Amino acid sequence: MEKNHLHYLEQLSEQYPTISKASAEIINLQAILNLPKGTEHFLSDIHGEYEAFSHVLKNGSGAVRKKIDDVFGRSLSEADKAVLATIIYYPREKIELVKKTEEDMDSWYKVTLYRLIEVCKTVSSKYTRSKVRKMLPPDFAYIIEELITEKPEVLNKEAYYDAIVDTIVNLGQTEEFILELATLIQHLAVDHLHIIGDIYDRGPGAHLIMDRLMKYHSLDIQWGNHDIIWMGAAVGQLACIATVIRNSIRYDNLDMIEEGYGINMLPLATFAMSTYADDPCDIFVFKQLGDATRTVSESSLIRKMHKAISIIRFKLEGQLIKKWPEYGMQDRLLLEKIDYEHGTIELDGEVYPLRDCNFPTVDPENPYQLTEEELAVMMRFRSSFLHCDKLQKHMRLMLKKGNMYKVYNGNLLYHGSVPLNEDGTFRKVNIYGTEYWGRELFDVLESYVRKAFFSTDMKEKEKGADLMWYIWTAPYSPLYGRKKMATFERYYIDCPDTWVEPKNCYYELINQPQIAEMILHEFGLYGKNIHIINGHVPVHRLKGESPVKCDGKVIIIDGGFSRTYRKRTGIAGYTLIFNSYGLTLTAHDPFESAETAVKDGVDIVSRREAVELVDRRILVGDTDVGKRMKERIRDLRDLISAYQEGALPELESSNYIVY
Known part of the structure; x- marks a missing residue:
């Protein structure tokens, strides 16, 4: 074993001092590698449009509503699913509105809690318990973990969960609990957010x-x-x-x-x-x-x-x-x-x-x-x-x-x-x-x-x-x-020809597959299912322009989040979702207001413009994080070998110094 690598393993041994601890970590990492990859959410050219941005963030460009459909299918009406989605997006505001018309709030609270718990179970299913635990709100962490974790040892599950929910309602903690559950669902529905530039200017927020x-x-x-x-x-x-x-x-x-x-x-x-x-x-x-x-x-x-x-x-x-x-x-x-x-x-x-x-x-x-x-x-x-x-x-x-x-x-x-x-x-x-x-x-x-x-x-x-x-x-x-x-020129010269801002030839050449591949290779990307994702130049959908270019290798997601662009683009922005099933590009209609969303259950109307599905579901092991995990597993296996061959001493628990 090389000296430098052995030195690295010595440092690693401080974290995993025994074969059993290193083995446990390998088992844990290997389990994570086989989970579906988390959902990535891409937004671009937000330009200060806070309300629309906030709503798209809350609904995960439709990811939350899709989870509601997955859970309840036809067992809930479209109206009930819309209400549940609004509760997830705007829990405090929706509760205040419901209070004005609902006579039996305790029953409404219980029904809502059960529905949110079911959604939460589904969105948390692709993560390890450890990762979910880190995202739980401190005040309700234990209770939420109990409610969303299957317990085969509990014989009467219905009575067990009823007792927990009844206690939450009787103690007057339901509203805060719903708020925390809604926030957790939003976080779990989208694992990682990418902002592809231009947060500032034009809009007020x-x-x-x-x-x-x-x-x-x-x-x-x-x-x-x-x-x-x-x-x-x-x-x-x-x-x-x-x-x-x-x-x-x-x-x-x-x-x-x-x-x-x-x-x-x-x-x-x-x-x-x-x-x-x-x-x-x-x-x-x-x-x-x-x-x-x-x-x-x-x-x-x-x-x-x-x-x-x-x-x-x-x-x-x-x-x-x-x-x-x-x-x-x-x-x-x-x-x-x-x-x-x-x-x-x-x-x-x-x-x-x-x-x-x-x-x-x-x-x-x-x-x-x-x-x-x-x-x-x-x-x-x-x-x-x-x-x-x-x-x-x-x-x-x-x-x-x-x-x-x-x-x-x-x-x-x-x-x-x-x-x-x-x-x-x-x-x-x-x-x-x-x-x-x-x-x-x-x-x-x-x-x-x-x-x-x-x-x-x-x-x-x-x-x-x-x-x-x-x-x-x-x-x-x-x-x-x-x-x-x-x-x-726009200020001082009354001649539109002088206002033209000619684009770099990139915007024409990027339609050629060899140019896109050249750029991808320059940044170290090779193989299938690789893409350039950028914004900056609004896609003029009204003129028939497509945001997907170059046989799907290039996706431009500036569709006019800014109000000043909407007349030209015909939409209120593109967003992109990349989950374990592939890529989904979504076009959004203008967002009216949070008040309307709460009052009428109106979501941003979104349409799938393009979808690229993969042959098999993408796992964590296929991602950049997964590659680093595999390297960690290799290092841990080397550490175990070093223990077994006597190159490094295994530290038993009795050797630990207690301060």
């Missing part, structure tokens, strides 16, 4: 989504470009801060910044009222994409703030492009292309009139320099973002659970794209003087993101912070993947 994810039992996050720009803001990068504020105003979400994160907008409001006092700030140029009702004066102030932060953003972006010429974005130095005297701009040899010609803070000789007042506003914001405890906690979750990409159980997850050349080869991208492509490009970008938060080298920290703006908007960023971000 990104901070609430992050609060929810902070408590979620098992998840990973692939960063989207809208997430990265918030991460940049959290480390104090000024262009990132200006961008997230501008986005929040544009999409009518200032409440999220002010109330959700406690960041005061007064410095910007004061500056905007002073600087743009006589500027009407054209309602069609600086409009908000929301339906909030405001007074005339409120709308006027918001437009002035919108214009003020937009100009600051364009200046700060120009500073970064000049600071880092290797970003290769000189064509986006737009403020210096303006003819301020004639109110025009020249782009690609064409001269366009500007819709707004009032630039009181722009010096044509030095257009990217902030005025003293603009700089003061941004430094106030920088301090607020750096010292916002809630935002910093959310970003720590992004760092702890997040990555640029993830390889998980045969699937490659990333938000946007892999930059490609037109001939299908990987695009080489210059990152601070060195060219990277393929997987290495993702890796180096992630390393710089982490440097922005953790590096003690101030230059590297600064490069990391600045690079987050690049990742947000650059043509060859894997998280953006378009030639330009045409924010300026």
Whole structure:
């Protein structure tokens, strides 16, 4: 036996000091390997739509309702099954509603408890008792375990369970017990959650989504470009801060910044009222994409703030492009292309009139320099973002659970794209003087993101912070993947042709099987039943576009969670379920409200768009976790051999030191 391996076994022996303990662990692991794999749930491009996100999370994209159907089949009516599903999704709210009409609550409690227990038995059946035990609520752990565990030694099971349920009801603990059971069912129905990017922007509840994810039992996050720009803001990068504020105003979400994160907008409001006092700030140029009702004066102030932060953003972006010429974005130095005297701009040899010609803070000789007042506003914001405890906690979750990409159980997850050349080869991208492509490009970008938060080298920290703006908007960023971000053109040029943001050729080439396989191989995936799963670009279902591409190797699950996309996509988002039977892609209709769901038992209407079933049921042993378990079993077998051959001494219980 090799010396290094023997040294490792010595360490392992501290955990398994005898042959019997090592054997017991092998038996335990071998049993787990033969269980069905847990259900994975994939969501993408949530964009702050908290209520819809929360509901999809609760119902597991139909996984919970399927379990109810499995348990009760035709023994319950569709109406009763809908009520039971609503109790699982919104237990407290549904109970309060039932109380208003139900005369015999004790009987209702008992019936509901029995039904929930049956569902809980089914969803827990694919897990070991040990894993289920870890997920049980502390206050009711013993009772729930008794109720969901078969007890062959109990002769009169009905009387045994009746006694437990009666005691719960008589002690007045039913509502809390139902609440805990409902939460447990949700957790057991979905073993692991994947968020494929873009939690932030557009919708009003990104901070609430992050609060929810902070408590979620098992998840990973692939960063989207809208997430990265918030991460940049959290480390104090000024262009990132200006961008997230501008986005929040544009999409009518200032409440999220002010109330959700406690960041005061007064410095910007004061500056905007002073600087743009006589500027009407054209309602069609600086409009908000929301339906909030405001007074005339409120709308006027918001437009002035919108214009003020937009100009600051364009200046700060120009500073970064000049600071880092290797970003290769000189064509986006737009403020210096303006003819301020004639109110025009020249782009690609064409001269366009500007819709707004009032630039009181722009010096044509030095257009990217902030005025003293603009700089003061941004430094106030920088301090607020750096010292916002809630935002910093959310970003720590992004760092702890997040990555640029993830390889998980045969699937490659990333938000946007892999930059490609037109001939299908990987695009080489210059990152601070060195060219990277393929997987290495993702890796180096992630390393710089982490440097922005953790590096003690101030230059590297600064490069990391600045690079987050690049990742947000650059043509060859894997998280953006378009030639330009045409924010300026949409504001100032009344020509839709200039608003077009051409996509990287990845989005055409990915339909070719050899390209998909090349990318999968680059990230270490080979064989059958492997997939690329990403979002970022909404699938236009109304135009007949399919989210499943390249003979099923590529699945794009951005179907328009954000309200602003729904008219174009025709749905309210795609989600994906990967369980022991295979993959199921689901399209969702818009979610009305939690109140309607509770009152009328209305679930999100979901339709299976595509299904990929496997030849045999997938077991834990077929997963990444299972592979690690098999390695553990091999090590434990080696440990047992070392004990039996005398290479290591077996420690009997009498040898333990008791402190």
